[in-house]
Amino acid sequence: MIIRGKELAEKVINQINQDLTLLLKNGIESKIVIITLGPESVWKSYVDQKLKLAEKLKIKAEHINLSHTSEEILLNLLEKLNQDKKTHGIIVQRPLPININKEKIIKAINPQKDIDGFRPDSKFELPIFLAIEDILKKAKTFDKQKIDFILWLRSKNITVVGKGETGGKPIIEKLSKLGINPAVADSKTKHISELLEKADIIISATGKEGIIRKDNIKKGAILIGIGMHRGGDGKLKGDFDEKEIESIASFYTPTPGGVGPLNLAYLFKNLTEAAQFNQISS
Structure with a gap:
């Protein structure tokens, strides 16, 4: 059975719209700032998706392209944005150029504005994990085991393939915090099958x-x-051939339209929560 994140995302989008309505009634316009570095080919598709959803939600979005810059200039900009009460969410789009210390950049973002959830003390959950969690909860509704979701997860053999800094790695870390130790495979893993x-x-x-x-x-x-x-035809493809595995897998996500839309929706849910937090603390 196919699980479309795009459909699950609609519920989150509805919650965001409710948040935005309440914020506007209180005179607050949610704002996200996206900072990009390096060649456009590295970040354009990801940033375009964020800007497109911001426009759809009528959220103020500012894109700052620093192109080839120094770490000092980036840190100075982040400090300025941290102090700006009209900026509620800050994203430094990854991957970062090799001359930029990503750990230092993560720590430089105010945890109340770290809507990516990368800081250990961030106020927000990782959007990518929230998306995966929703997809798995959907799959669990078809399971005959009537047990708590976390217990259900712990009863499963889970394998994470890939340890990238924006994908596999944070998911592995989050699962570990839940008391789940997944098997991990990467390009160096022998006998991955x-x-x-x-x-x-x-x-x-x-x-x-x-x-x-x-x-x-x-x-x-x-x-x-x-x-x-x-792929060779220029179309986006996922890590597996959907037609090939559909008769074997009980549930699977499509590409595009799987995890991506849900991940994006939760990013903006974090943004409206950041704006709400700013309202309370002001």
Whole structure:
């Protein structure tokens, strides 16, 4: 069965619209600032999606492109935005150039404005994990086991494929905090098929094809694809061939329209919560 994050995202979007209405009644216009560095080809598609949703929601969005800049200039800008009461959410779009210390940049963002949820003391949950959580909760509704969601997760063999800083790594860390220790596979993992064949849930964040196939997943597995790449035809493709695995997986997400729209919706839900927090603390 296919689980479309785009459909699940509608509920979150409705909540955002309710938040925005209340904020506007109190004279607050939510604002997000997106900072980009490096060549446009690295960040354009991701930023365009954010700007498009901001426009749809009538949220004020500012895109600051620093192109090739120094760490000092970026840190100075972040300090200015931290102090700006009209800015509620700050995003420094990844990946960052090699001359920029990403840990220092994360720590430089006010935790009350870190809507990406990267800081350990951030006020917000990781949007990507909230998206995965919703998808798994949807899958659980079809399970005959009437147990708590976290207990249900702990009862499953989970494998995360890929350890990237915006995909696999934060998901692994979040699962660990919930008392779940997933099997982890990356490009250096030998006998990766053995891990996949045992997995009840596979969360793939590689952006590569051919790793997850119909012959190395078990019947009834749940497949969640985060990674994307462009095929030879120029179209976005996921980490697995949907037609190939649809008769084997019990649930799977499509690409596009799977995790992405839900991830984006939760990012903006974090933004409206940041604006609400700002309202209370002002």
